[in-house]
Amino acid sequence: MSTLFIGDIHLSVEYPEITKNFFRFLQTEATQAESLYILGDLFDKWIGDDDPHPFYREVAAELFALKKKGIPCYFIHGNRDFLIGQAFADESGMILLPECKVIQLYDYNICILHGDTLCTKDTEYQIFRKIAHHRFIQRLFLCLPLSFRFYIAKKLRLQSGEQNKKKGEEIMDVDPQSVLDLMACHDVDWIIHGHTHRPAIHNIEMIVTPLLSSKKIARRAVLSAWHNEGSMIKVTFDAIELIFFPFRVSDFEKI
Numbered sequence: 001m002s003t004l005f006i007g008d009i010h011l012s013v014e015y016p017e018i019t020k021n022f023f024r025f026l027q028t029e030a031t032q033a034e035s036l037y038i039l040g041d042l043f044d045k046w047i048g049d050d051d052p053h054p055f056y057r058e059v060a061a062e063l064f065a066l067k068k069k070g071i072p073c074y075f076i077h078g079n080r081d082f083l084i085g086q087a088f089a090d091e092s093g094m095i096l097l098p099e100c101k102v103i104q105l106y107d108y109n110i111c112i113l114h115g116d117t118l119c120t121k122d123t124e125y126q127i128f129r130k131i132a133h134h135r136f137i138q139r140l141f142l143c144l145p146l147s148f149r150f151y152i153a154k155k156l157r158l159q160s161g162e163q164n165k166k167k168g169e170e171i172m173d174v175d176p177q178s179v180l181d182l183m184a185c186h187d188v189d190w191i192i193h194g195h196t197h198r199p200a201i202h203n204i205e206m207i208v209t210p211l212l213s214s215k216k217i218a219r220r221a222v223l224s225a226w227h228n229e230g231s232m233i234k235v236t237f238d239a240i241e242l243i244f245f246p247f248r249v250s251d252f253e254k255i
């Protein structure tokens, strides 16, 4: 049996191919798993569970179908969809997890998180995150009329797109010391995260006891975003693998 991790799907009405392939993943690979973890940025934007767009109803229904098949789906918020609340969790059957969680899978000790909190060099983003994750600010934002939230969302997405272009590669990636601190704090052998869109499995040398200078190799597995292909991290008793699968061309494109 296996446990699957995905993230950074960035579903939006503008990219129906990604949505189609995400639904196909839920109806195929995901049905063979013991459970599915979505580690953030399932959606490219989220301005509140009260957004009535039928697109969200469709995604919720496809996710709920997985629950009906007895396969639990766990969700950790990303920097895009950090406002997903209990209402959408109930509608989609997803189980909301805290922003960082240690799970025992087979005989692995794994810390799972979205990954944006590891990008500590991006101080501009970390300041925005602190403000936007404040309960009062979130309550205030969710009280605004949807139209005004749409407006703010459009502005912020444009702004973050422009800001990201100016930021160096290093700032946009995880800070190595933050990774070491997190793994030491939770005493885990594995960390699985997304956010950076830099898929890989990295070996990390951890000092276990400084005096004896004994070390161990831990591993950091990074999810791929779903731009032109699907991707997941598959955990089985024997291995943790980063797997890519091509998007299947929709019937329309075959014409």
Ligand SMILES: O=C(CCCCNC(=O)Nc1ccc(S(=O)(=O)N2CCN(c3cc(Cl)cc(C(F)(F)F)c3)CC2)cc1)NO
Residues within 6 Å of the ligand: 044, 045, 046, 047, 079, 080, 081, 083, 116, 119, 122, 125, 131, 132, 133, 137, 138, 139, 141, 152, 153, 154, 156, 157, 160, 164, 171, 172, 173, 195, 196
């Ligand atoms: O990798 C890197 C770079 C990372 C790039 C980070 N950029 C990034 O995430 N941008 C971004 C994320 C979400 C959206 S949104 O459209 O979904 N939406 C916007 C309005 N949201 C809001 C909520 C609250 Cl409570 C309060 C406010 C406030 F205070 F602004 F009004 C706004 C809710 C969410 C738009 C852009 N660094 O390392």
